[in-house]
Amino acid sequence: MNFRLLSRVLGVICLLIGGSMGFCLPFAFPSLANRTHLPAAESVEHAGIQGLVLSMAISMFVGAVLLIAGRTRQSHKPLFRKEAMAVVGLSWLLATILGALPYYLSGTQIWNGRSITFVEAMFEAQAGFSTTGATILTDLETPEVVPHCILFWRSWTHFLGGLGIVVLFVAILGQGSAGKAMVRAEMPGPSKEGSMPRMQHTALVFAGIYCALNVILTIVYMIEGMTLFDALCHAFGTMATGGFSTYNRSLGGFDSPLIEYTTILFMIMAGTNFTLLYLTMIGGPKRLFGDVEFQTYVGIIAVATAGIMFFGFRAEDLGFETFGQGLRNGLFQVVSVITTTGYGTADFDRWNNFARGSLLVLMFIGGCAGSTGGGMKVIRHVLFYKILRREIELSYHPRVVRLIRIGDTVADDPAMLRGIMVYFCLILGIFVASWMMLVTFEPSSTWGYDASDPTSVEDSKLDEKLLDCASAVAATLNNIGPGLGVVGATQNYAGFSQGAKFLFVWLMMLGRVEVFSVLVLVFPSFWRRT
Structure with missing residues (x-):
């Protein structure tokens, strides 16, 4: 070293x-x-x-x-x-x-x-x-x-x-x-190798597209009624897929369908591979709509939104009184979660269990590789599915030769495929270990329970500790922000103990960068000069 x-x-x-x-x-x-x-x-x-x-x-x-x-x-x-x-x-x-x-x-x-x-x-x-x-x-x-x-x-x-x-x-x-x-x-996340071989050029292109979209969105927000201060802050939160707002009710504080649909559009772009956006600018929209990862990304958004709307109307959830409201709230929250932005316009923690469960699953999907979105990345899920399908086929056709393809490209590098499997196992291990630590050591006072007064909180609140802790770990590990229960759309992380907040700091860092770049720091052999 x-x-x-x-x-x-x-x-x-x-x-x-x-x-x-x-x-x-x-x-x-x-x-x-x-x-x-x-x-x-x-x-x-x-x-x-x-x-x-x-x-x-x-x-x-x-x-x-x-x-x-x-x-x-x-x-x-x-x-x-x-x-x-x-x-x-x-x-x-x-x-x-x-x-x-x-x-x-x-x-x-x-x-x-x-x-x-x-x-x-x-x-x-x-x-x-x-x-x-x-x-x-x-x-x-x-x-x-x-x-x-x-x-x-x-x-x-x-x-x-x-x-x-x-x-x-x-x-x-x-x-x-x-x-x-x-x-x-x-x-x-697996990326499109060879599209721009000079890495400084790649970084400059990424930075140029990112800054340009921030400027455009800031101007659009101001035209739609935001002040310069609010427009800048919300543009940063949208294009970075971060979700920090200047209002307690997040974007819901503006109560503007126009602002919300604008944010949806730019969140989708922020969750798209920026290299793909660059190639689209120079090669036309066929490059965008012909990309397998982007097709899967948009397909997940469409299916999840349709499912949440259907069960939202069936359960008569708040915000699903009309088709327009259902589309606006359902689409916004699906895009906000899958891109890991985390903005809120409705209290989705009061929705039916299918909707809440769907949003929890979307936390583990994330945006596209090479985007500002967090999560496990759509392309990893596509490759994971193809690997599993091939392994199942090999169980009854052991001699079959089946190459894994992403569109017209062969993606059969053993090291990359092994890395996909290792990554899934590693994220699962980190999630389970962190969840169990939180469930075990986080005091029940976080849920309003006083040991000297057993009636201080309903038993159902303590029963929700398992789901709330799982949601908090998933939301921080996948860089979402808001989760369910005590960290829901109208809540935050202030009630957790100092130890839990320190754990969340590491989970957020692990979720943002390549997980191995953080884990290697604790291995003594990594720091040896040889």
């Missing part, structure tokens, strides 16, 4: 994170935030500015120290796969710690009177960078509780995380063949 080189690269990333905090400072002023500042809120906003400036200074200092520590001839040697994986894992760890500083140093409040702890600040930062959108903040609309410049930093972490910290680094500095290893480690 070339520690000098690793230190130099991480130093540059710290400088990028620290410098980006400066973009949030102007939104401390009422003219840009477009919010009424009461006298009591001015001191809170000043605390937000101080927190951001101090956080910038700390980030710059850490970056400078790492750069100085890495200034040797050895630091200019090429990055190999091991160093590339270490850069990805450690950069996300550094981003979580440095990104937590503005919340913690500004004294951001969970609710009026209770300031955020550092673990909770790390939770909020990781939820932003990983584009999970889970939150522990309970009041986003009161200036005296959350400074507007910190609220913008919260959404700005979505922008940085959706683009990818390492993708931004590679787009700016290149890094040659090592750039390919770093980008692939940060953007997990």
Whole structure:
């Protein structure tokens, strides 16, 4: 392991994170935030500015120290796969710690009177960078509780995380063949190899499309009635498939069908492979609609929406009084969950069990590979199905030779197929282990139970602990944000213990980057020089 080189690269990333905090400072002023500042809120906003400036200074200092520590001839040697994986894992760890500083140093409040702890600040930062959108903040609309410049930093972490910290680094500095290893480690999922062989060009194309869509969506939101502040924050949340909003009711606070259908369209684009979008721009729509992964992605959305609408009308769920309402609510929540955006316009936790179960299943599917969407990726599910079908056929036709194809392309590389199976087993193992830890160690007080007063909560609430914990793990591991029960559409993660929040931080990180890039950090053999 070339520690000098690793230190130099991480130093540059710290400088990028620290410098980006400066973009949030102007939104401390009422003219840009477009919010009424009461006298009591001015001191809170000043605390937000101080927190951001101090956080910038700390980030710059850490970056400078790492750069100085890495200034040797050895630091200019090429990055190999091991160093590339270490850069990805450690950069996300550094981003979580440095990104937590503005919340913690500004004294951001969970609710009026209770300031955020550092673990909770790390939770909020990781939820932003990983584009999970889970939150522990309970009041986003009161200036005296959350400074507007910190609220913008919260959404700005979505922008940085959706683009990818390492993708931004590679787009700016290149890094040659090592750039390919770093980008692939940060953007997990089988990709279209050979479409753009120069990885810096690929990173630049990804960044260009991503930034252009953010600008377009911001303008559209403003035309539809949002302020500049709200339009920027919601554009970041949509294109990063993150879901942070500036209102307690999320996008439901606008109560606008036009805004919701606009968001649906852009969420679908954000969940589509950006390389495919690029190829569509230069090759026409046939490239898009002829892609197997995109066809499966759109098909899942259509089938899930139809099923939720059918059972929603049958059960007479809230929000399914008319066909228009059913389509609007059903389609929005399906797209929001499968793209792992996590925006909410309706309390889907009050829907029938089929709808709730369908949304839980969609959490494990996710968007397309090479998109800003999280989850396990649609292409992995397509390949997993083809592998299982071939294995079943081999059980009764052992001599048959059946190649696995994705469209017209043969995808029969043994290493890739083995990786698909290992990934499914690994995600299942992490989910089960985390779920059991949460069920075992999370206190029942999270569900409002007081041991000294057995009547303090209904037995049914404690019975829901199993499902609620499973939902919370699934929602953080797959970067969704809201889940079911205590983390449902109208709830958040504030009630969980500090230990549970720390667990969620790691789950969100594992779900955002290639899982091996995080797991290898705990293996001593990974850090050996040989």
